[in-house]
Amino acid sequence: MLEVDGLRKYFGPNEAVRGVSFRADKGEVLGFLGPNGAGKTTTMRMITGFLPPSAGTARVCGHDVGTDPVAVKRCLGYLPENAPAYDSMTVTDFLRFGAGIRGFRGKVGRDRVDETVVTCRLEQVRHQAIGTLSKGYRQRTCFAQAVLHDPPVLIMDEPTDGLDPNQKHLVREMIQDMAKEKTIIISTHILEEVEAVCSRCVIISHGEIVANGTPDELKAQSPSGTLAETFRMLTLDKEGENHG
Ligand code: ATP
Secondary structure (H helix, E strand, O other): OEEEEEEEEEEOOEEEEEEEEEEEOOOOEEEEEOOOOOOHHHHHHHHOOOOOOOEEEEEEOOEEOOOOHHHHHHOEEEEOOOOOOOOOOEHHHHHHHHHHHOOOOHHHHHHHHHHHHHHOOOHHHOOOEHHHOOHHHHHHHHHHHHHOOOOOEEEEEOOOOOOOHHHHHHHHHHHHHHHOOOEEEEEEOOHHHHHHHOOEEEEEEOOEEEEEEOHHHHHOOOOOOOHHHHHHHHHOOOOOOOOO
């Protein structure tokens, strides 16, 4: 479903991503973990075709992002960090606008929007302007925009960042509901989130993958058997800093 092969990114002399390779299959929720500045967002932006890699490639549903970015965008949904939305539009209008851009028109478009409103639990606010929504509803509206076309691959950058515990729980439930039919990658700093929703996780530090396994396999790598300790052992350098 998703194959990432030797991705690299230089920003001037700074090599932010240093040869990242991994794959994810249908039914997996892959947690992408790492300290601030480790290269998670840069990797996600390269996979989704929003940033050209300096080297390497990503294939989504068999399409190479370098040679066929349109096909890649068709089969993935991307929820960026601080996703943009039009504050003056209502939730329904924003989703209809997104449906139109993706080629869903007339009744087909309206049906897609109605289904997505239910999936993302937005019924109560569907006629409300986005600028007046609480953070939880706003985030779920952006989530809805990312899954409107029912993509087989979903990539989400810190999808629960800044949400209260109830809203976090709701978003995690939505991710789990979709997980069976899709390949999902979420980046997060929240280790409990990994244990709650991820079937596997990749840890990235200084632009390189330092671990790739199930949450239980990673926990077993530390003396205390916790993900937090494994994360610290793998991502803190000798001075105890992560240079994020
Ligand atoms: P965080 O958890 O804080 O969101 P991250 O793991 O997503 O961090 P990235 O945002 O991918 O990390 O950043 C990786 C490195 O690349 C950092 O050193 C960052 O400063 C640098 N970087 C990212 N985008 C750019 C850019 N457009 N221009 C220059 N440097 C950049």
